[in-house]
Amino acid sequence: MIDVCPVAELKPGERRLIEWEDLEIGVFNCDGALYAIEDRCSHDNGPLAEGELDEDRCTLECPRHGSLFDIKTGRPLTLPAYVPVDTFPVIIEDETIKLEVD
Amino acid sequence: MATTDIPKTPVLTENEELGRINSDYTERFGFHDAENYLYKAPKGLNREIVEKISEFKSEPQWMREFRLKALDHFLSRPQPTWGSPLLADVDYDNIHYFVRASERAERSWDDVPDDVKKTFDRLGIPEAERKFLSGVGAQYESEVVYHQVRKDLEDQGVIFMDMDSGLREHEDLVRKYFATVIPPNDNKLAALNSAVWSGGSFVYVPEGVHVEMPLQAYFRINTENMGQFERTMIIAEPGSYVHYVEGCTAPTYSSSSLHSAVVELIAMPGARIRYTTVQNWSTNVFNLVTKRAVAYEDATVEWVDCNLGSQLTMKYPSVYLMGERAHGEILSIAFAGKGQHQDAGGKIIHAAPNTTSNIFAKSISKDGGRGSYRGLLEIAKGAHGARSKVVCDALLLDEESRSDTYPTIRISEDDVNVGHEATVSKVGDDQLFYLMSHGIPEDEASKLIVNGFIEPITKELPMEYAVEMNRLIELQMEGSIG
Numbered sequence: 214m215i216d217v218c219p220v221a222e223l224k225p226g227e228r229r230l231i232e233w234e235d236l237e238i239g240v241f242n243c244d245g246a247l248y249a250i251e252d253r254c255s256h257d258n259g260p261l262a263e264g265e266l267d268e269d270r271c272t273l274e275c276p277r278h279g280s281l282f283d284i285k286t287g288r289p290l291t292l293p294a295y296v297p298v299d300t301f302p303v304i305i306e307d308e309t310i311k312l313e314v315d
Numbered sequence: 316m317a318t319t320d321i322p323k324t325p326v327l328t329e330n331e332e333l334g335r336i337n338s339d340y341t342e343r344f345g346f347h348d349a350e351n352y353l354y355k356a357p358k359g360l361n362r363e364i365v366e367k368i369s370e371f372k373s374e375p376q377w378m379r380e381f382r383l384k385a386l387d388h389f390l391s392r393p394q395p396t397w398g399s400p401l402l403a404d405v406d407y408d409n410i411h412y413f414v415r416a417s418e419r420a421e422r423s424w425d426d427v428p429d430d431v432k433k434t435f436d437r438l439g440i441p442e443a444e445r446k447f448l449s450g451v452g453a454q455y456e457s458e459v460v461y462h463q464v465r466k467d468l469e470d471q472g473v474i475f476m477d478m479d480s481g482l483r484e485h486e487d488l489v490r491k492y493f494a495t496v497i498p499p500n501d502n503k504l505a506a507l508n509s510a511v512w513s514g515g516s517f518v519y520v521p522e523g524v525h526v527e528m529p530l531q532a533y534f535r536i537n538t539e540n541m542g543q544f545e546r547t548m549i550i551a552e553p554g555s556y557v558h559y560v561e562g563c564t565a566p567t568y569s570s571s572s573l574h575s576a577v578v579e580l581i582a583m584p585g586a587r588i589r590y591t592t593v594q595n596w597s598t599n600v601f602n603l604v605t606k607r608a609v610a611y612e613d614a615t616v617e618w619v620d621c622n623l624g625s626q627l628t629m630k631y632p633s634v635y636l637m638g639e640r641a642h643g644e645i646l647s648i649a650f651a652g653k654g655q656h657q658d659a660g661g662k663i664i665h666a667a668p669n670t671t672s673n674i675f676a677k678s679i680s681k682d683g684g685r686g687s688y689r690g691l692l693e694i695a696k697g698a699h700g701a702r703s704k705v706v707c708d709a710l711l712l713d714e715e716s717r718s719d720t721y722p723t724i725r726i727s728e729d730d731v732n733v734g735h736e737a738t739v740s741k742v743g744d745d746q747l748f749y750l751m752s753h754g755i756p757e758d759e760a761s762k763l764i765v766n767g768f769i770e771p772i773t774k775e776l777p778m779e780y781a782v783e784m785n786r787l788i789e790l791q792m793e794g795s796i797g
Binding site: 275276277278279280281293296 | 388494495496497498499500501502607609635637664666695696
């Protein structure tokens with residue numbers, strides 16, 4: 214379990230990039246709900262979490278080649294990516310956002 | 316066998332004969348009509364032009380936003396530097412991005428404006444429709460001027476219309492699939508097309524329906540420094556079949572035009588889509604196209620891609636095999652003459668088990684032309700039992716010409732079967748001698764060798780196209796042997 218930040222510091226539409234061991238993870242507040250997704254596009258391993266967040270659909274667009282990912286499931290909704298990326302359970306404890314990582 | 320008493324013929328062409336190559340292009344395809352347009356955008360691209368295109372077409376807000384976002388992607392991406400040095404010559408500021416020739420896509424040939432009608436009459440389109448097609452679309456500059464589909468197919472729910480009408484009349488369907496195969500930020504040219512797209516075909520084949528005769532679209536550029544950006548989408552529902560054929564020509568001008576299409580194919584489980592292109596642009600056209608298909612379980616997608624014209628073509632039709640036992644097939648011919656670079660090939664991605672694919676690519680280079688094969692074969696983790704065969708052959712007709720092969724193979728699974736073969740050959744004196752010793756004149760012998768070389772692909776074309784293709788190749792061959 215790793216700490217991300219206090220709940221109050223991640224407002225709707227905002228994101229936080231964190232590193233844990235060799236993992237890079239993007240944590241998003243999508244219209245009040247919190248999601249964490251691997252910061253790596255499965256198409257060419259480029260950074261994903263810097264992409265544009267669509268809060269209505271909870272999707273993230275890879276800035277390199279435009280694949281759209283569902284940040285709830287990690288599944289790509291458009292090509293050229295076709296392999297899902299990892300997602301991580303997000304929990305709130307003591308007003309702090311935490312991630313469960315293996 | 317004595318070969319010495321036959322005088323060796325130089326394979327290099329004489330200068331005065333170079334002028335004869337494709338000598339009737341100007342007469343047959345290279346003419347242009349007077350410009351009598353309803354609207355012609357000034358050269359160059361900006362937000363205002365994109366908004367104007369969307370406004371002209373009375374598009375929904377989401378499409379307008381889609382275009383503007385794509386424009387930002389286009390402007391922020393650098394021009395690619397791989398592929399061909401000729402890419403550096405594309406001048407995006409010297410292009411008309413939208414030209415409207417007619418009020419709407421007519422259903423009756425008689426209602427098409429006279430000038431445009433004359434052009435397509437000259438190109439033989441109405442005649443082809445009568446003879447062997449299920450439906451025809453004719454695009455002139457930015458928009459489709461004529462569209463017709465056979466009544467019996469329409470009654471079965473087949474939709475074949477221009478993309479602008481598709482968006483108007485079937486907005487939900489278009490919105491569901493649009494840009495899911497090729498997102499606007501896929502590459503710079505896809506972003507450009509997404510910003511300024513106009514025309515192209517929208518095809519929908521309902522479950523189980525087989526469209527026995529091909530649907531055809533014909534794309535014609537008339538204006539100098541024109542950009543044509545058609546957008547085509549074919550959705551084949553489960554168990555359906557459709558064959559779509561497109562042909563392209565343009566007038567011969569001294570300065571460049573740009574053709575940059577986006578084509579998305581979606582083959583649902585058990586469906587089969589065949590997409591045939593006979594591209595014969597004049598040699599002042601940059602042809603930079605993104606074509607991609609997705610094939611689900613037991614579906615088949617075939618690209619038959621014949622590239623003859625243009626100054627530079629960069630086109631790699633691809634198939635994503637997303638469902639078990641899906642099959643992808645890419646057959647590609649490229650003919651590069653003087654000053655031309657045909658950078659063609661294909662991509663197949665095996666993303667599911669027991670999927671199969673073939674890529675057969677053939678290129679012919681002459682008079683200093685350059686033919687390149689650029690391909691990707693990817694087998695993803697989990698796609699066990701995948702089988703694929705890639706064959707790329709190049710034929711060089713003289714010593715000035717060039718052929719390159721850039722194959723990429725990525726395999727992330729053990730239990731697969733992949734073959735790759737590549738050959739480069741030259742029309743040899745001994746082959747010519749053999750045929751000539753049977754009484755065949757030298758130029759005929761040379762044509763026979765070339766026709767034999769491309770035959771595995773031309774035999775896959777509908778008969779009328781195979782004949783045309785052989786004729787075009789023969790024209791290209793004229794004067795190639797001294």
